[in-house]
Amino acid sequence: MTNEDNAHTLRCDDEGPRSESRRGFLKLAALTGAVVSTTGSRALANGDIGFFAKDLSDEKLINMYRTILRIRWHERTQADQMLTNPDYRGYNHFYAGQEAVATGVCAALRNDGPFDQIDLVYSTHRPSGHAIAKGVDIPKMVAEMDFRATGMNGGYGAEMHISDPSVGFIGADGMVGPGHVTAAGSAFAFRARGSDQVSVAFAGDGTYATPQFHSALNNAKLLDLPFIYVLENNLYHQFAHYSYSCPHKNIADAAAAYGIATEVVDGQDVIQVYNAAKEAVNRARSGGGPTFIEAKTYRYYNHWGAPGAKAGELGAFGYDPLAITSFRPEREVRAWMQRDPVDISRKILVDWGVIDDARAAEIEEEVKAEIASAFEWALSQPLCTPEDGLRHVFAEGTVPARQFG
Numbered sequence: 001m002t003n004e005d006n007a008h009t010l011r012c013d014d015e016g017p018r019s020e021s022r023r024g025f026l027k028l029a030a031l032t033g034a035v036v037s038t039t040g041s042r043a044l045a046n047g048d049i050g051f052f053a054k055d056l057s058d059e060k061l062i063n064m065y066r067t068i069l070r071i072r073w074h075e076r077t078q079a080d081q082m083l084t085n086p087d088y089r090g091y092n093h094f095y096a097g098q099e100a101v102a103t104g105v106c107a108a109l110r111n112d113g114p115f116d117q118i119d120l121v122y123s124t125h126r127p128s129g130h131a132i133a134k135g136v137d138i139p140k141m142v143a144e145m146d147f148r149a150t151g152m153n154g155g156y157g158a159e160m161h162i163s164d165p166s167v168g169f170i171g172a173d174g175m176v177g178p179g180h181v182t183a184a185g186s187a188f189a190f191r192a193r194g195s196d197q198v199s200v201a202f203a204g205d206g207t208y209a210t211p212q213f214h215s216a217l218n219n220a221k222l223l224d225l226p227f228i229y230v231l232e233n234n235l236y237h238q239f240a241h242y243s244y245s246c247p248h249k250n251i252a253d254a255a256a257a258y259g260i261a262t263e264v265v266d267g268q269d270v271i272q273v274y275n276a277a278k279e280a281v282n283r284a285r286s287g288g289g290p291t292f293i294e295a296k297t298y299r300y301y302n303h304w305g306a307p308g309a310k311a312g313e314l315g316a317f318g319y320d321p322l323a324i325t326s327f328r329p330e331r332e333v334r335a336w337m338q339r340d341p342v343d344i345s346r347k348i349l350v351d352w353g354v355i356d357d358a359r360a361a362e363i364e365e366e367v368k369a370e371i372a373s374a375f376e377w378a379l380s381q382p383l384c385t386p387e388d389g390l391r392h393v394f395a396e397g398t399v400p401a402r403q404f405g
């Protein structure tokens, strides 16, 4: 088990002369303070060169950067719609600020292929980042969130019920907790079928206080299931700090009590998240059982929607008027925004010579255009009709009484 103090220690089991010399350089950099300006670089200075990050091609690193940007610009565009377009019906629990978590985890998963071979993701009431990172069709997701008939789920699921099994995105879940038991159940099914698939549950810090947190982890360990529990500790559940409902500073300590391998990572640094997820996936696929990853992160908007936000600007500041107990100080939000996952991932790619600043800016413009056209298409789609509400509710035609046959 690792905790926050040793989460950044070197995890290299194939060290060769190259990593020796690189480590020497990193030690020197740490001593001279040469590499300290971003979280990613601080991880390097601590000696965590990201063993698994070495398996990432330049192309994949750029795709991860694109994914982070897609999530970010989806959020920003949707927030602007909510703030300025009176005809817009959609809503969201915004994920901005947490992009590196979904991106780093999903980059370590199998996302293409037949349903009985891909890895599954169970999401939460804050689903758009997980969905985009798992590879859903973004225009269709945007249409779904605005109740359009051609949306991903026919327009009557909307934000808290989006799902796309074709990419292993089992879906959002409006209930805090129960999905994790189902996710562990999927992992049990994989084991029973002899499949090497992995089941991932995303969760917020609020799930610690639900019985399903404990039940899912206990059973996952008892049966050593290929299950990964990714807890995104963004410090608040709804309007209360997590210390109101959890006695641990690191919620991973609670998972460790079940005998589960745990890892606490900087959730703003996509490479750290990827490394932890890759290790967890390798463990799960090789029969080594579950892993609990706690990603320390932060959300830039309030719990739900865009109160406190301004069109064209990132984040929401001031107190949420809907919250009686909100105590998120503006300084705290701004301090976290200084360690922005978009900036950190861009800096890592530029530092590593994968792209330069000009190419990074171009990629961001390409993503902005892609998201703008997703919204343009989605908002021109037909709305659901009242009759649509009854579609897919009742079985149609003759239904075999399979339970007796």
Ligand SMILES: Cc1ncc(C[n+]2csc(CCOP(=O)(O)OP(=O)(O)O)c2C)c(N)n1
Binding pocket: 125, 126, 174, 175, 176, 177, 203, 204, 205, 206, 207, 234, 236, 237, 238, 303
């Ligand atoms: C069983 C249940 N209880 C209460 C709620 C209301 N609710 C919705 S989101 C939320 C807070 C969740 O906080 P956290 O798990 O930390 O996730 P975050 O919103 O911070 O991403 C609550 C209490 C719910 N959806 N389900």
